[in-house]
Amino acid sequence: RKEVEQDPGPFNVPEGATVAFNCTYSNSASQSFFWYRQDCRKEPKLLMSVYSSGNEDGRFTAQLNRASQYISLLIRDSKLSDSATYLCAPRNDYKLSFGAGTTVTVRA
């Protein structure tokens, strides 16, 4: 089983739509969690950290479910600029692992 699994998508959504996707992780000892955004094979950049109680950052909402070992990302009111690949990254001790990413394409 892969350490981190994501639905690769692509999720093709119209502007203004809501899109949500999950990431499952296998290591129950993972301590912190992040969502990164990657554009066209450029370097990944932090989108947001994921806290146990869930958190929002503007149109983005992240949730953590430790019991089922998954994290989720929801994007509201999608913009064309949200088109990217979203990587989830659970962290266990010193090791930062990444999923293969979920591709989101927002169309006009």
Place this chain on the structure above:
Amino acid sequence: NAGVTQTPKFRVLKTGQSMTLLCAQDMNHEYMYWYRQDPGMGLRLIHYSVGEGTTAKGEVPDGYNVSRLKKQNFLLGLESAAPSQTSVYFCASTRHQNTEAFFGQGTRLTVV
């Protein structure tokens, strides 16, 4: 603000050649990482370092060596390049154990 800088950005090697990729960070981060990214595979951890003078193997360490002689630099070496090492290589650093990672711009390596 340089952040994390990788050199070179592009390189073409012949099978069997060796090379070293350099990662430099100016943020005084403790932890540094080398990843490779292949289509459909995501980022796979090659080696990492939790401090100056220390290194550890990641998921896919075979064919690579690393060194962290100075806190700000993390070197990735390919002793005898193979076509299977054609990939995009990313270096990253984090300040502490549970803080965000900052990435370099990547090195696109082709082995022919």
